[in-house]
């Protein structure tokens with residue numbers, strides 16, 4: 001029987017290989033991940049993550065599940081805004097979580113966080129467990145994103161909130177052209193210089209172009225069962241926030 005295929009950047013691969021390839025990318029860049037984020041986006045990823053918090057408006061005592069949470073950027077912001085609460089950071093790639101745990105210890109926040117190795121498509125948590133589910137620059141890497149959204153719906157409590165931050169598509173062709181020139185020509189060499197790994201960053205820029213546009217992804221959020229689903233573009237659509245509620 002022919003195995004189903006999927007995309008890994010611009011390369012078509014068997015579905016069963018994608019998670020291992022993705023782990024390879026993030027395992028390779030983990031120790032340089034935070035530095036590279038600032039370099040590639042000129043620090044703008046921080047503004048997008050703050051915009052995510054502005055819309056999410058964390059409240060004291062809330063329980064967050066931060067899927068594909070990596071080195072914990074979203075969880076740290078969430079806990080600081082909430083004032084009190086708990087975050088579970090789940091990620092496929094252990095070295096990313098190890099880097100995050102070191103950050104938590106340095107910031108004396110270790111008590112408020114758990115770090116769990118796992119897959120967004122099969123969450124090791126009971127139904128109706130969390131107040132908030134976030135996934136930031138993660139769902140683009142998941143083999144079957146619809147399954148991750150279905151899992152988000154399952155583990156959220158009734159009344160719980162989903163928020164997705166992801167690269168998206170710029171609706172203006174001339175701007176998309178300029179952005180493509182920047183990302184395809186500059187980001188892989190920057191990856192080579194800072195993380196000694198241009199291939200991982202080549203994957204990054206290709207995976208951005210393969211990800212569904214704002215409206216298509218909104219349909220997937222609704223299909224998972226989320227109500228009051230909406231999106232907001234960031235920086236003209238370079239990135240986008242999608243929000244939905246388990247009503």
Ligand SMILES: C[S@@+](CC[C@H](N)C(=O)[O-])C[C@H]1O[C@@H](n2cnc3c(N)ncnc32)[C@H](O)[C@@H]1O
Nearest residue numbers: 026068069070091092093119120136137138141
């Ligand atoms: C670009 S990083 C994002 C990290 C963090 N959320 C942030 O915004 O800085 C993407 C993360 O997604 C994780 N990831 C990819 N596929 C995953 C999956 N199926 N389940 C869980 N995590 C996954 C990778 O290991 C990586 O740490």
